[in-house]
Amino acid sequence: MLPHKNSTLGPALAVGDLNNDSLEDYIIGGAIAQPASLYIQKENGTFVPYKMSVFEQDKFYEDLGIAIFDADNDGDQDIYIASGGNEFVDGAESYQDRFYENKGNMTFQRIKTAIPETRISGLEISVNDFDQDGDLDLFVGGRLSPKKYPYPSSSRILENQSINGLTKFVDITDQKLSSLKDIGLVTTSKWVDIDGDSWEDLIVAGEWMSVRFFKNNSGKSFTEVTDQVFMADQRGWWYDIEKGDFDNDGDMDLILGNLGLNYKYQASEEKPFRVYLNDFDENMTYDIVLSYKSDDTEYPVRGRQCSSQQMPAIKEKFDDYNTFASASLEEIYSNKMLEESLNYEITSFGSVYLENKDGVFHSKPLNYEAQFSNINSIVVKDVDSDGNLDAILGGNLYNAEVETPRNDASYGVWLKGNGKGEFKAFLPRESGLVMRGDVRNMKIIKVKEETHLLVAKNNQALQQIKIN
16 A cells, blocks of 8 residues: 555665775665675776675665765764665664774774664765764654654754764754654755854755754754745655755755656645555554545545455445445545544645745745656756756656556756756756666766766666766
8 A cells, every 4th residue: 555665765875085085985875685885986087896894794784874974073984874674673673773983994893882772764864063063963864664654753863972083973852853753754854054144954854744944053952943934834755855056145045856746646735645544444553545635525546456455344345346436535444544543645746946035935846847757866066067056856766556657757857057046957868867767866976077977776777977
């Protein structure tokens, strides 16, 4: 009954200079039983794999988030990897995140005491010195509660309290931002100075979630200001947030990737798309029901066959396909069960541009070419060196449920900015940007004097594209 698989959310991808030779290297995450892979850039611009014994030892984790940063202020880059997936039971050791300290000379050591023992299936990591004390802190998003989709997961803020070369991250979520407990299925986050007070605020979004804005109170605490800075309560299947001053007015605007408008699932304020979670057949396991509205009546998205395979009592209640097809959601599952369910609704699947006007964000739909498929990853860069920021969009969703064709209409889109918060979309035949496959992550990497784009796809080879 899932709308898509939750076991194919990777691979993670991160770029950084890991051997201090002033050349950028990259790490691509591994699935379960597959270690993460590190590639070192050589002076001739090629990349060679570098075998990491600590990655091999930890290959039975699924790597869904990677951050490369200097955690202990010793001048070299360390590695934080978020473990995730849906294969194990909630709280399993395989959901424990990992921190690898760079000891120099390409030697990395996993330091278990550096991070809290928190076993949450995660994906998102964003790095920022939110308290401006000179070291880098972390936001780590909880992607899902295993086996209980779409039950909300908890996210956390880890404050860097390293001292005398001993790396230590402390979970200060309860003290500074307790709203992150059970916040939802977080896919993306961004640190942005919303109001120009020189303290970077936190923006969080995810699947079945609204975009949430948290003001940084001078590093002492966070206050949710969503209602003040973003009037539209726009729930979506948000996959990525990127920031940039797209209208050249001195503040940061946002681009948010959603499911897109070219999919079987459609949503509007008048006809929302909903999900319900409950033990509908009372057999001690969670069931989910997706629904849509036709006129004023709510119907299940999934048909009798799939629904009855999950909940066999449906076959007894509805003898044939015709009676099931004409039955409303209430008639199938009962009004009482639906009212007792955890439920969310989506009012728009459109990807959007949020223009920052004096600390308040105004939503505009992205170009229709950007709505052909979902947007999993966004790169912001002035591609054509005209002084205006552009955006590169990558996406698709191959692992949809069996009754829905996969989302595969995107080959990548270059949105050329005009410096006024407007974009012109260039399709692959016009731009030369062609990314076939289930794109999950993209990163810019410097290769000698050139700028390249790394594209990580689920169950496919990494792609490297030169930006001319």
